[in-house]
Every structure is written in structure tokens, then in C-alpha cells.
Amino acid sequence: MTAPQAADVVVVGGGLIGTAIAWQLRLTGRSVVVVTGERSAAASGVAAGMLAPVTETTFTEGALLALNQASISQYAGFVAQLEEASGLPAGLRRTPTLSVAGNSDDAAQLAALAAYLDRLGLDCERLTSRECRSYEPLLSPTIRSGLLVAGDWSCDNRLLWAALVEASRRAGVLEVPGFVHQVESEHGRVSGVVLADGTRWMTAAVVLANGAWAAQVGGTPPIPVRPVKGQILRLDPVRMPPPSLTIRAFTAGQEVYLVPRDSGREVVVGATVEQLGFDRRVTAGGVYELLRDARQVLPVTAEYVLSETSVGYRPGTPDNAPILGPCELDGLLLATGHYRNGVLLTPVTATAITHLVERGTLPEVASGFTLDRFASDRLAPDGSAQDGSAQDRLAPEQLAPSGSPDPPPAQASATRGTT
Ligand SMILES: Cc1cc2nc3c(=O)[nH]c(=O)nc-3n(C[C@H](O)[C@H](O)[C@H](O)COP(=O)(O)OP(=O)(O)OC[C@H]3O[C@@H](n4cnc5c(N)ncnc54)[C@H](O)[C@@H]3O)c2cc1C
Incomplete structure (x- = not known):
């Protein structure tokens, strides 16, 4: 057996976070x-890369909105630093997002979102069908109305991730392939990690950043993270024109989004939302519905080439917000559960955890996202958090202990549309 090696910090998981x-x-x-x-x-390699605090917001996620806004306000500076450090493009695209509605019910849903954004004082511009098409001439003439949000951008998450890997290598981060099997501790303090191959690293600080797999590492407190499967497509316009803006749509009660890249050779279309555990299958129904709805909104997509189908696992939590910061095991720092906003939340998460390691506290904006918000004495009888940090109602499947078996197919549900 080789002697253990030592580091100041061991990070578990090499995704974006x-x-x-x-x-x-x-x-x-x-x-x-x-x-x-x-x-x-x-x-991190599957996501669409929308940076959409405004169009992504829902009526029940006020605390998360503030964190999302903090992160987008850091984005341009973070990317500038990253591009300089890595010498690589990081894929930030500062073009607006256009949300559109297909039929009158969809238009009512979009109007309700617009009214909610008004109440929150968030910037958005209501558009008629004609105005939508002046911003994006490829839109179907059947589009009823729209909402333009200048501050919701996108980032090519694959470029961002490649730049982060390069910058961290250049800075001297040591990459170790493999899986952490166990976090070791002595007297309530982290002392190291053991990898699946038996390798041991001694350290006083472990950052758990392994996304949807966070509940699987031994030696940690229970972490309520579960995988939420998403099927997503990449289309290549080849010689046809791509859309210029990110388009999100309500179409016949379904949601679909189309996210173009600067190269003009990729439009990401997503995504299913399925409670099926770590199910890797790309299904005919999933692909069909995404393509059908994309064509409904942007007819030209029927001419594009289907260049990739993929599946990813959003790290879901009971309140759809990340779990950040310390926990009852001294030295174990959590950075997981970013669910549908992990690309957006990358800068604020990195700065919050660094702040915590440097100064011993989380910055104010992240302080409501610690694991202890899920402690049973802080949950109201209906499962919601009493302090406002965890604002969604818990669905029965979300109350299952983390790491519990996947629901049987009859209970598994598939919905659509959010990231
Ligand atoms: C279809 C889809 C679309 C999305 N679209 C968007 C979007 O538009 N905008 C947005 O902001 N977010 C989006 N997301 C969410 C975003 O992708 C995630 O929140 C984010 O990538 C999570 O990053 P992560 O680094 O925490 O986890 P991951 O990227 O999943 O990385 C975790 C890594 O940890 C590794 N790992 C697991 N167990 C261990 C272990 N024991 N030891 C060591 N390593 C381990 C895994 O192999 C993996 O490589 C989307 C997600 C999906 C699935």
C-alpha cells in the first residue's frame, strides 16, 4: 500500500462547480x-448554458433568485479573469433571451410571468407577435406574444469548462482521476479521503462538489440531493440560418428552449425533466417531443441536422436551490445541488466557497443555502422551510431519503421545459 499524500484541500468532483x-x-x-x-x-458537459435568472424564475423561488442575480452580476468579470488565466475562450454570449407564447393559453402563462417580474422590479419588455419577429425573423408567424429580457444571457458550458480545467492546471491544481469513496474524520473533524482504488489523501478540508452523486460518498451527513434526468439535443444548422437570440417558448402547454452558439454550428434544444434516477436512455418520445416543439416555434429547425442527443443529471434538492457551505462535520464543505442553474451559479459558488475557506464564513448572499435548512426542526409540517430559504413545497418523492432507490417506472414522471 502506498503512503497517503497530503493537500490543503481535496475537491470531490471535477465538473464546472x-x-x-x-x-x-x-x-x-x-x-x-x-x-x-x-x-x-x-x-456540466450536457447543459444548455442559459444564464437566465429572470426567465428561469418561478413564483416560489425568491431566495434562489437573489443568488442567481448575484452570480450573473459576477459573470463578465469571472470570464475575463478566466480567459486571461487559461488563454481560452469561455463562451459567454451577452445576447438577450426572448420568451414567446404559442397559443392563447401559453400567452396567458407568459403574461402571468411578466406580471410577476414587474412585481419583483425585474427588467423585461413585453412584445407583440410582430415585434417578436422583428427581433427574431425565424420565429413562426403563429407566435402570439413575447417577453424580451436583456439581462438573461448564455454561456457555452463546454468552452467554459475547458477553460476552467486549463486555468486550474496552469495554476497548479492537481487532478486525480477516480472516485472518492469515503470521507474520513477523527473527533468530528475531516482528516482525509479514501478513493475507490484505495488511495488515501490526508487533508483538513474536503469540498463535496460531485453534483447528482453527492449522496453517495461515505462518511458524510445525509445530503438530500437526487438526480433529475434531462434529455437534450444539439442541432447543426449547417447552411441554414441559426437563431440569433436564446428562445424560450411555451407552446401548447409545453416548454422548450433553443440556445444558439457563436459558432453558428450549434443550437441546443432542451430539455426533458424526468424523475428516473440515473437512467441513461435517450428515448424516442423525448427526442420526438423536443424536435416537434422546436419546429413549432422555429420552423427552420426541421432543416437542421440532429448532431447529438445526450442525457444529464441535474443535482436536485427539495427546494431546487443549491447546498452551500459547512455542515455538522467540521472541514466538510458542500457545493452541490445546483439543479437547473449550475452553469449560472458557477461564479458565485466558487467565490462563496473561497470566501468560506479564507474567512470562515459564507458571504451574505449564500448564507441561506446551508444544509441545516433541511433539518427536521426547521421544516414546517407541509415540508417547506420555515425561514424562507427553502420555499418550494416538497413533493412526496422529494421527501424520500437521499440515496433511496429510484422510483419504479409507474411513479416516474416526465415533465418538460425548464433547464
Ligand atoms: C439537460 C440539462 C440542461 C441544463 N441546462 C442548464 C442551463 O441552461 N443553465 C444552467 O445554469 N444549468 C443547466 N443545467 C444544470 C447544470 O448542468 C448543473 O447544475 C451543473 O452542471 C452541476 O455541476 P456540478 O459540477 O455540480 O456537477 P457535474 O457537472 O454533474 O459534475 C459532477 C462530477 O462529479 C463526478 N463524481 C461523482 N461522484 C464522484 C466521487 N465519488 N468522487 C469524485 N468525483 C465524483 C461525476 O463523475 C461528475 O463528473 C442543466 C442540466 C441538464 C441535465
Whole structure:
């Protein structure tokens, strides 16, 4: 058996969240190891890359909105620093998002969202059908109305991730392939990690950033994270014109989005939302419905080439918000549960965890997202949090203990549309 090695910090998981944290922590002068897991399984390489605090907001997620807004306000600076450090483009695209409605029911839903955004004082511009088509001439003439949100951008998450990996390598982060099997502790304090191959790293600080797999590492308190499957497509316009804006649509009661990249060679179409555990299957129904709805909104997509189908696992939590910061095990720091906003939340998560390691506290904006909000004495009888941090109602399947078996197919549900 080889002797254990040591690092100031061990980060578990090399997706966007783990890599960004490792890079930022390394810049503070600490020695940092990232145990990468399986990169091809990461949601970070599958996501659409919308940075959409406004169009993504729902009536029940006020605390999350503030965190999402904090992150987008950091984005341009974060990307500038990253591009300089890595020498690579990080894929930020500062074009607006256009939400559109297909029929009169969809228009009513969009109007309700617009009224809610008004009440929150968030910037959005209501558009007629004609105005929508002046912004995006490829839209179907059947589109009824729209909402333009200038501050909702996108980022090519694959470019962002590649730049983060390069920047962290250049900064001196050590990448270790493999899986952390167990967090070790002595007297209530983290003392190291053991990998699945038996390798041991000694450390006083472990950052758990392994996304949808967060509940699977031994030696940690129970972490209420579950995988939420998403099927997503990539289309290549080839010689046809791509849309210029990110388009989100309500169409016949379904939601679909189309996210173009700067290259003009990729439009991401998503996504299903399925409670099926770690199910890897791309289904005919999933692909069919996404293509059908995309064509309904943007008829030209029927001429595009279907270049990729993929599946990813959003790290879901009972209130759809991430779990950030310390927990009852001293030295174990959590950075997981980013659900449908992990690309958006990458900068604020990296800065919050770095702040925590440097100064011992989370910044104010992240302080409501610690694991203890799920403690049973802080939940109201209906399962919602009493302090406002966890604002969604818990569905019965969300109350199942983390790491519990996947629901049987008869209970598994598939809905559509959010990231
Ligand atoms: C279809 C889809 C569309 C999405 N669209 C958007 C979007 O438009 N905008 C947005 O902001 N977000 C979006 N998301 C959400 C976003 O992708 C995730 O929130 C984010 O990628 C989570 O990043 P992560 O680094 O925490 O996890 P991941 O990217 O999943 O990475 C976790 C890594 O940890 C590794 N790992 C697992 N167990 C271990 C272990 N024991 N030891 C070491 N490593 C381990 C895994 O192999 C994996 O590589 C989308 C997600 C999906 C699925």
C-alpha cells in the first residue's frame, strides 16, 4: 500500500462547480487536489448554458433568485479573469433571451410571468407577435406574444469548462482521476479521503462538489440531493440560418428552449425533466417531443441536422436551490445541488466557497443555502422551510431519503421545459 499524500484541500468532483472552486482556492496559495470522477457523465458537459435568472424564475423561488442575480452580476468579470488565466475562450454570449407564447393559453402563462417580474422590479419588455419577429425573423408567424429580457444571457458550458480545467492546471491544481469513496474524520473533524482504488489523501478540508452523486460518498451527513434526468439535443444548422437570440417558448402547454452558439454550428434544444434516477436512455418520445416543439416555434429547425442527443443529471434538492457551505462535520464543505442553474451559479459558488475557506464564513448572499435548512426542526409540517430559504413545497418523492432507490417506472414522471 502506498503512503497517503497530503493537500490543503481535496475537491470531490471535477465538473464546472468543482473545477471552478479548485481554481479559485489554488489562487489563494493553497495546495488543491481535484478528484475528477467521470467527466463524460457530468451535467456540466450536457447543459444548455442559459444564464437566465429572470426567465428561469418561478413564483416560489425568491431566495434562489437573489443568488442567481448575484452570480450573473459576477459573470463578465469571472470570464475575463478566466480567459486571461487559461488563454481560452469561455463562451459567454451577452445576447438577450426572448420568451414567446404559442397559443392563447401559453400567452396567458407568459403574461402571468411578466406580471410577476414587474412585481419583483425585474427588467423585461413585453412584445407583440410582430415585434417578436422583428427581433427574431425565424420565429413562426403563429407566435402570439413575447417577453424580451436583456439581462438573461448564455454561456457555452463546454468552452467554459475547458477553460476552467486549463486555468486550474496552469495554476497548479492537481487532478486525480477516480472516485472518492469515503470521507474520513477523527473527533468530528475531516482528516482525509479514501478513493475507490484505495488511495488515501490526508487533508483538513474536503469540498463535496460531485453534483447528482453527492449522496453517495461515505462518511458524510445525509445530503438530500437526487438526480433529475434531462434529455437534450444539439442541432447543426449547417447552411441554414441559426437563431440569433436564446428562445424560450411555451407552446401548447409545453416548454422548450433553443440556445444558439457563436459558432453558428450549434443550437441546443432542451430539455426533458424526468424523475428516473440515473437512467441513461435517450428515448424516442423525448427526442420526438423536443424536435416537434422546436419546429413549432422555429420552423427552420426541421432543416437542421440532429448532431447529438445526450442525457444529464441535474443535482436536485427539495427546494431546487443549491447546498452551500459547512455542515455538522467540521472541514466538510458542500457545493452541490445546483439543479437547473449550475452553469449560472458557477461564479458565485466558487467565490462563496473561497470566501468560506479564507474567512470562515459564507458571504451574505449564500448564507441561506446551508444544509441545516433541511433539518427536521426547521421544516414546517407541509415540508417547506420555515425561514424562507427553502420555499418550494416538497413533493412526496422529494421527501424520500437521499440515496433511496429510484422510483419504479409507474411513479416516474416526465415533465418538460425548464433547464
Ligand atoms: C439537460 C440539462 C440542461 C441544463 N441546462 C442548464 C442551463 O441552461 N443553465 C444552467 O445554469 N444549468 C443547466 N443545467 C444544470 C447544470 O448542468 C448543473 O447544475 C451543473 O452542471 C452541476 O455541476 P456540478 O459540477 O455540480 O456537477 P457535474 O457537472 O454533474 O459534475 C459532477 C462530477 O462529479 C463526478 N463524481 C461523482 N461522484 C464522484 C466521487 N465519488 N468522487 C469524485 N468525483 C465524483 C461525476 O463523475 C461528475 O463528473 C442543466 C442540466 C441538464 C441535465
